[in-house]
Amino acid sequence: MPKRISTARGREFGEGMRAAITNAGLTAREAADVLSWQEAKVSDVVTGRGGVTRLEVALLLGACRTKADERDHLLELFPDRDSSGWWQLHGKCAPVRPRTALTHLAVAETLISWHTHAVPVLLRTVDYMREVLTASATVPADEVDERLCVLREMQELLGNGLDCTFYLHEVALDVQIGGPDVHIGQLQHLMFKANWKKVRVLIVPAAAGAHAGMAGPFTRLTFPKYEPLVWTATENSSLFVETKEAVDGYADVIRALDEVSLSEDESRDLIIRRCVRLQEGEGAVDES
Structure with a gap:
């Protein structure tokens, strides 16, 4: 159909x-x-x-x-209402509740997300996200708890049968967000999510060098009834890309990321090794 x-x-x-x-x-x-x-x-x-x-x-x-x-x-x-593509300007910072993103996540069939230097939003622990929000130069301190509640609401959508693939760069495993406990907790959470039936976590290794995803993070969504779209977010705006040519371009980026990424098992093993070494107090070291 x-x-x-x-x-x-x-x-x-x-x-x-x-x-x-x-x-x-x-x-x-x-x-x-x-x-x-x-x-x-x-x-x-x-x-x-x-x-x-x-x-x-x-x-x-x-x-x-x-x-x-x-x-x-x-x-x-x-x-x-019939215009394709939607650039939303939010003012000083993104809204507490990203209405359009939540609406589309709730009805999506598949999700493919890429992040260049941090853990993707939907895979973040509350402690990790709290550190990110607290470090923000634009998010008011009195909004942090409410934003965390929305984050949890977004993450609950992963349990609704949504088929997910997350690509993240190896550097995201090494950047210490918060203290050691927060860092270790985030890596453990990645391992936990990677074991979900419909969630794949794939690492782009630092050894890959230059790669197709260097332009920035994005999330591609497909739907049972609608054409796919791509969602990107900046400090104070959101872009929903809908034209076929542009969405196809992101599909090319995804294919290129898949070519240089570690396999699911290799990615999981890399996360485990990072976590174990942090727990042993040795910190992140060269994997070679």
């Missing part, structure tokens, strides 16, 4: 509109009655079909008594 033609903006708009009706305690028919519309009109507004106006969207949101910030977000999405 061919994948549905949709966009990240369009999916978030539609889900937000459906949630607005549900949160108001209404069915589509009841919402239509409130506005003296046909039920099909509500469906047209929710799906953003042609012929629907921004005013009609606003009327439905008003009838649902949608909170102002959510109302403004959906009205902002409406004109560009």
